[in-house]
Each structure stands twice: as structure tokens, then as C-alpha cells.
Amino acid sequence: MSPDAGTTAPLGVAMIGYAFMGKAHSNAWRNVASYFDVPAFEQKVLVGRDAAAVAEAAAKYGWAETATDWRTVLDRDDIHIIDVCAPGWMHAEIAIAALDAGKHVLLEKPLANTMAEAEAMTAAAAHARSKGVQSMVGFNYRRVPALALAKELIAAGRIGTVRHVRAAYLQDWLADDQAPMSWRLKKETAGSGALGDIASHAIDQVLFLLDDRVTEVSGRVHTFVNRRPGTGGQAGGLEDVTVDDAAWATLSLASGAIASVEASRVATGRKNSLQLEVFGDKGALRFDLENLNELQFLDATAPAREQGFRRILVSEPEHPYVDAWWPQGHIIGWEHTFTHEVRDFLLAVSSGTAPSPSFEDGLEVQRILDAVEQSAASNSTLVQLSPAATPAAGTAGTTEGA
Ligand SMILES: NC(=O)c1ccc[n+]([C@@H]2O[C@H](COP(=O)([O-])OP(=O)(O)OC[C@H]3O[C@@H](n4cnc5c(N)ncnc54)[C@H](O)[C@@H]3O)[C@@H](O)[C@H]2O)c1
Helix, strand or coil: CCCCCCCEEEEEEECCCHHHHHHHHHHHHHHHHHHHHCCEEEEEEEECHHHHHHHHHHHHHCCCEEEECCCHHCCCCCEEEEEEECCCCHHHHHHHHHHCCCCCCEEEECCCCCCHHHHHHHHHHHHHHCCCCCCCEEEHHHHHHHHHHHHHHCCCCCCCEEEEEEEEECCCCCCCCCCCCCCHHHHHHHHHCCCHHHHHHHHHHHHHHCCCCCCEEEEECCCCCCCCECCCCEEEEHHHHHHCCEEEEEEEECCCCCCEEEECCCCCCCCCCEEEEEEEEEEEEEEEEECCCCEEECCCCCCHHHHHHHHCCCCCCCCCHHHHHHCCCCCCCHHHHHHHHHHHHHHHHCCCCCCCHHHHHHHHHHHHHCCCCCCCCCCCCCCEEEEEHHHHHHHCCCCCCC
């Protein structure tokens, strides 16, 4: 039972980081209670490093107070939830300290920068869970209604036995070789490049949609632009890029299916395109995040002359999460996935139920990312993932209450 399950006092939330994800998560915290029935909570503290900048962000995003040292919020009895929107290199230290302090943790993806960190975090999460303290990784695309629907259709056997999956996450913000250096381009701060940043989402989707586990990995990574303008701009000279610009992998799944995964931040013209295609022996599904209200479904049991992909506009009240929003056809956007994530996390905390994706699910993704790098370092040879160390396939997650 959660220490906070069933309590009527509002859950106090502190969020660490207030840039890209901090803005997206703040929007979710501000809106969630307007659309979903969730337990009472308060946006208490926003944490950053620069006092003036964090105060400005807190006023804009609806946080009551600010702090410049994340450790201070862990000491407070009125803080129950820590939302970590800081870069990957900080995930392990913050998450482990927060869980040890008895705080529920919502943590941005990927779980960690290294396997050692991911394993320590998962152990801390398991220990905390035994005391009713919950944790969840922010693979928000599990909360796209069309992808939650895709999972339901696959589980119901509507496309039969899945044989082949294509998962590609393509962006182009690094196509310009003058795009500047940032923490995302350094191994010590980001762990890896397109691999950890966006292939992690694609891999999580393969596990989520198929409710399966990966047994074997072959991978390749490549950096096309090795030096970029430093933080001082052109005058400051060029700095080394120490992560990949793009990554490729094939994954064998325990069920016998095979998935190809591609991720690129130099895919000119693709802005934020997470493309998924799932081929079964009785049908197929197609999805593209750049068109996130739509799911394409082909029923291969229909007479051949009537077959073809049909477009499901995922905006009916019967679809996952949708009845909280607008009348049919009044579509939703990328930011709604974070609102769904916060809703599911709050319900899990208040009911004392472990949310998904769990840190174990995050660790599973991390093992696959690690195997891609190992394989890439040895001419794409196959790397086996031992089933013994793999969490049960069932932990790959569900859409609670969706
Ligand atoms: N789910 C998604 O779709 C998605 C998208 C982008 C990023 N992310 C993930 O979100 C996390 C953050 O990425 P981002 O894009 O928001 O990065 P960002 O650079 O935009 O923001 C990072 C924030 O962390 C803060 N920060 C850094 N050091 C800090 C410290 N010591 N104390 C307090 N705050 C500190 C920075 O001030 C900044 O506000 C990463 O794990 C990233 O992989 C997820």
C-alpha cells in the first residue's frame, strides 16, 4: 500500500528542470485536473539552477515556489512526488535519492545514461515499491490514443500473429552541420545520441505494442558531423561530438517476430516522425507521430478485392483517453500524451498500484540500447540478451484505465 494511497491531503509535486520537458510536463500538471478525475495535488516547487530564471519559469508555468538545489525538496514532508525533467546524466543520482527519501518518481526517458546506473535505479525502485513508493519512466508515446488502440488491436488478435515490425524515429535538427553543441551531443551528459534519445522511444513501442521481449540484437551507429560550433558560437571554435547522429538495429523477439529499428537526427525533412508498421498474418497497422490522431488498419481476412489500409480517426469517445477531451473529430496533439502520463501516474500513486512503464521496463530498453552499441562496436555481430535477466514480458506495460 502506498504511503500516500487513500490520503485526502493534496499530493505535493516538485519538478526538476524547466526547459523543453519541464514546459511539456508543467502544461500537463496544469491541465490534467481539468479533464480527468485525478487525486488532489499541488504544483509546489520548481527546481532549477538560476534563481531568477527559475522564478520566471515558475510564474509562467504555475509553480508556487522555487528552489535552486534539488536536494532541498527531498527533505520536505509536503513533497510527495518528484518529476525529473533534467538531462540523462542527472537521472540516477536524483531518482535514487528521491526514492530513498520515500518520494514517488516520474522520470523522463531514457532511464539512464549507462547500464550500471540503470541497474542501480531499478534496484532502488524495487526496494521503494516494496514500501509503496511508485516510479515510472516517461515513455509518453504509450499514451498516444492511436498507439494505445494499436496495442489493444494486437492483443485482441486483429492482425493475427505478428511477424515483422518496422519502427523508425526520424528528426532533422542536426542535419545542418552548423547546429550548435549541447549536452545532447556529449557522451558524458547524454549517454548516447539518436540511440538513447529517440531509438529508446521506438524500442519501447516495440515492447509495448507486442508485449514481448528481445532475445537478440544487431546494431550499427554512425556520426556524420564530428565537430560542431561550441557553446561560445563560431568564435569559440568547434567541439567534438561524441555521440551518434543515427542508429540502426534489428531485434529478434521471443515470439519469433523480428523488428527493425532506425533512429536519426539528420533525416532531412522529417521533423518528429515516429513511424511504426506492424505486420501480422491476418492484418497490419501503420502509424506516424506527425499524424498522431490516425491509425491505419488493414484487415487481411477481408475478401482480397476489398482489402486496403483504412484510416481510423482515433477521436471517438470509445478510444483510449479520448472521452476526456473533445467531441469526435476534434483532434488532440503531442502535448496531450504528457497529460495522459501524469493522469495515469497520479491514479497509480493514489491507488497504490505500480504504474507502467516501470523502471524495469526502462532497464529493458537500456539493455537493448547497450546491446546495439556492443554490436556496433564489433561489426554488427549478433548480441544475445539472456532471458534470465529480462523482466517478464508482462511488465512491458498496459494503459492503466485507458
Ligand atoms: N518524452 C519525450 O518526448 C522527451 C523529449 C525530449 C527530451 N526528453 C528527456 O527529458 C529530459 C530532459 O530533456 P530536455 O529536452 O527537457 O532538456 P533541456 O536541456 O531542454 O532541459 C534540461 C533542464 O534541466 C535543468 N537542469 C540541468 N542541470 C540541473 C541541476 N543541476 N539542477 C536542476 N535543474 C537542472 C536545466 O536548467 C533545464 O531546465 C532528458 O532525459 C531527455 O531525454 C524526453
